[in-house]
Amino acid sequence: MPRRILHLFAHPALDRSRVNRPLAEAVKGMDGVTHVDLYARYPDFNVDVPLEQAQLVEADVIVFQHPFFWYSSPALLKEWQDLVLEHGFAYGDGGTALAGKALWTVTTTGGVAEAYCAGGHNCFTMEEFLRPFQQTAGLCGMRYLPPFVVHGSHRLDAAGIAAHADRLRAAVARVADPATDLARLEDWEPSAGGRSGVAR
């Protein structure tokens, strides 16, 4: 039995997405993957909390896939966190529904990898920027998997995008494989050629 993966995808303007969309399409339909387009499900931001919580309970791995907006997620995914990860459900008294599951960020940035370091254009590393997600997982008793990051999305050509899509499929297949020890995941295969979005 593969691990059940809940793929929560948040992109507010899918029609203009060059990279995220092919990445999401690559994951959609994979064995064990439940794909949710959050902006399609909640165009009015009216998040259905019971529905979302029920889906979370059924999953082993929760994926947040989104473009990296202002060093964080698009607004709906934040709204989703604010509403769904309730006290008593995700954390706090009796909040153990997510304990033992895994949280995994898949994101794309416009800036190149070199920009994300001390002294770089963005001053901090991706690891530092993603701390809120990491600690969200921590508070909920979840394992935080190494993020899958695609940098320099503006510069990618079709071949580059396709390469990242393949890489993501491989990564998802690895996570879904029950034989994979999630605790020992440290790195993702760099893509052939292009700059990899690898968490170190």
Add this chain to the structure above:
Amino acid sequence: MIAAVVAGGGAAGALQSAFVYLAAAVLMVPVAKRLGLGSVLGYLVAGVLIGPAALDLVGDAAQVMGFAEFGVVVMLFLIGLELQPRVLWTMRKDVLGLGGLQVAVTAGLVFGIATALGLAWREAVAVGLILALSSTAIALQSLAEKGLSDAPAGRRSFAVLLFQDIAVIPILALLPLLATASGDGAEAAAESAISGLPAYQQALAVLGAIALVIAGGKLLIGPMLRVIAATHLRELFVAAALLIVVGISLAMGLVGLSPALGTFLAGVVLADSEYRHELEGDLEPFKGLLLGLFFITVGASIDFGLVADMPLAIVGLVLGLMALKALVLQGLGLAWGVRAPARATLSLILAQAGEFGFVLVATSLSLGIFAGETGQLLVVVIALSMALTPLALVFDDRVLQPRLARVENECMGEAEAPPAGRRAPVLVAGFRRYGQTAGRLLMANGFDVTVLDLDPSVVSVLRDHGLPVYFGDATRAELLESAGAEHVEVLVVATSEPARSLEIVESVRRHFPKIRIVSRAYDTRHAHALRGAGVDRTVCDVNGGGLALGRAALEELGFHPYRAERAVRRFRRHEDETQAMLFEAYGDAGRTTRVARSRTLDLGRLLEADVEDDSLVRDGAWSTTLEAQAARD
């Protein structure tokens, strides 16, 4: 036996009569409405039932009728209130031209026929004038019920009726001149206080009375209402409203004018007053009740004995009269450029003789213009023609209108029907405010849209604005085909009439099963019917506008705007879920009721819970304080 008991005089008798009239109305009107025949016919049938021809439960219907005619007076006051003087001024061409010609031509033709039938010319003139008038009460009530008051047919009908009501004055003045020299009758007619005066003084008195009403309305009634409103006694205001109407009626009667005309004028004068809506609200129930009573008395006063004596002659006269009046209106409508469908309604809605006819017959009889038999016959013909009007309108609705719309389509074929070979992916049916908003949104997003609407005036106005709007009936497969239905991906049904949108959906589903349909739904029941008929998505009227309105009210009640928004979302989710559950239970009345009841309770609990504890409604994220979190963690 029963009749004797009911007719027994005194206060008890009045109560019993009231009971009979009210019971007849309460029983018959819903039946008539249910059958789609309109309330007027219901009242008339109720009248026939309690009248001498059937159960014979009411003693003297004629006496009650005199009282009930006051309903017409109140109605005209209310109509006047709706018409600001400048609106009235814009109608002058229709009132004087269309109305004037209708009365003149109809009276002339009736005069000719009556003469041919062997009446003396004096009689024939009186009969012509009497029968030229139509029934304001029936016509306006029917128009309002059909929602046509503001449609072309409704506005034109009103113009004609207005002229007729004004014409009653000169007709009443004319009748004494027709009286034969047999002095007795003429003496008997001396009912108004001024009829003894010379003609020029009479004219002065009439003008004076009208001036008095206008000046009084401006200078007297306004301040009076202000004082009364300041007492904050609602019933006193109602009393004042009735006093205005009764007072003007009496004053008009004094100078021999039509009370209806007088109150109409007073209404127009008060149309700009700040108390207009208050007056309308207070008088509306009186109007409704009295008009209903009036229709009942018309039904009860039909002399079926006379009908039984000469059935063919009476049927011939009634149908002949209605055909003649309808034809005259057809001709005039044509000359006035009224389109065929509206013209048909206009013709049929004014084809009867009217309640003023009863008054004029009584006056003519007392003046000795014609014999009692002729008078009886006229009363029967007038009453029957009034009773037939609702049926004529059903005929118009069910038979004439669909056909005329089709013919109209073909006439407009070249000019305004969609050109063959359109390949727009979106078809919008119905382009009033609702459809326009949806259609413009689609156009603004670059979609080619074909719009169909059935109202020629809407079509031509929007075409002038450069919008791709075409005249056409979206239920017709061949028209849809020529509008490029095989290229249409989505049909937007935005018509305001629930029955019509269902027809459109059924037709499109049958002929073009691949088109996805989104439809405006009037209410839950309609939404279910539409979904059952194959609509992919329904959007309920109340969801958008109603909720936005409710949110505005919540904000005014002190809700933070975003709290109001959240309340709206929560409510909408609950509504949507309920809709889904009700749709599953659709058709099973018992289950539907159970679902509806339990969901109402749910909502009550949900909203109550929200007041006390947010977490119960799954919306608690924002309410937990940092301290509370820290303590729990």
